[in-house]
Amino acid sequence: MINLAPRVPCHWCRVSRLPVFLLLSAVVACGPRDQRGSSPAEAPGEFDTTADAVDPPSADASSVDPEPRTAAIPTPDETPKTLEPPPAPRIIELEGGVRTWVDAGRVEFPGEITLETGWLEVAVCRRSTREHESIVVADVVPSVVHAALLLAGFEPGAPATWDEATNSPIPPRGPLVTIELRFGPNGPDGPDAQEVRLESMIEDARARALPKWVFAGSLLRPNPPSMGDGEYFLADYAGTFVGLTTFGDEVIAAEEVRSPETGVDPPVWRIREGSVPPVGTEVIVVVRRPDPDSE
Secondary structure, eight states: OOOOSOOOOTHHHHHHTSOHHHHHHHHHHHSOOOTTSSOOOOOOSSOOGGGGGSOOOOOOGGGSOOOOOOOOOOOOOSSOOOOOOOOOOOEEEOGGGOEEETTTTEEEEEEEEOOSSSBOSEEEEETTTSGGGOSEEESSOHHHHHHHHHHTTOOOOBOOEEETTTTEEEOOBSOEEEEEEEEOTTOTTSTTOEEEEGGGGEEETTOOOOOOEEEOOOOEEEOOGGGOSSEEEHHHHHOEEEESSOOSOOSEEESSOOOSOTTTSOOOEEEOTTOSOOTTOEEEEEEEOOOTTTO
């Protein structure tokens, strides 16, 4: 086998006994030169001992390349951050079984089916008022439902009125609401109860779109002399929770203005056949904010 290791001349033995700084000088002198300068000198055949007189290289730290530094890698927070679930809304029960989800846009109150077929002027009314032209009758006070809607975060608008100057109606104002009826074979709170949109039980004889409702808020009127000082809530006496034709006293009003006088506007709203459970069925009327993804 051929030995490829270079043969070390004997003068390296002498050099090895030189001081260390002279050894460093020798290594620098024998190393390759900068290619940008003149061509390298021919290698001497024998080590030049005059290198003993060469000054050692400067120990200036600025001429020495610093050791490469490893960039600090940011470490993620070892403690995982968990998102706290929003607090459950507070539910308050008011007079007559009215329940409100405080600031959460939901109100519920009990009622029962009062008509299965026929023409309609209101959708939900107070007992002993307009049951003959309503789908649902309720034994609660309209002003209590109004208060529940306020607690749930709804801002009332105003019922429709008549503009005497232009001799034209002013439509009702207020935020849109969704109304559903919850009922089932084992009652409105049973495991098999379902919630059905109220407008799906109504059809328009003109074959138009289903009604939309706004929280109009009814009206306050000055007490008659027999009642003494103060005001009364108009819907408490008129009985309209959810209107269709325009009486101007509704807690929740249909957007379209239609007179209840048949000589002015003929009836257009009627119960959709087969959509309403039997008369006397207990229901829960649900009023809530519309779902922006499906409304």
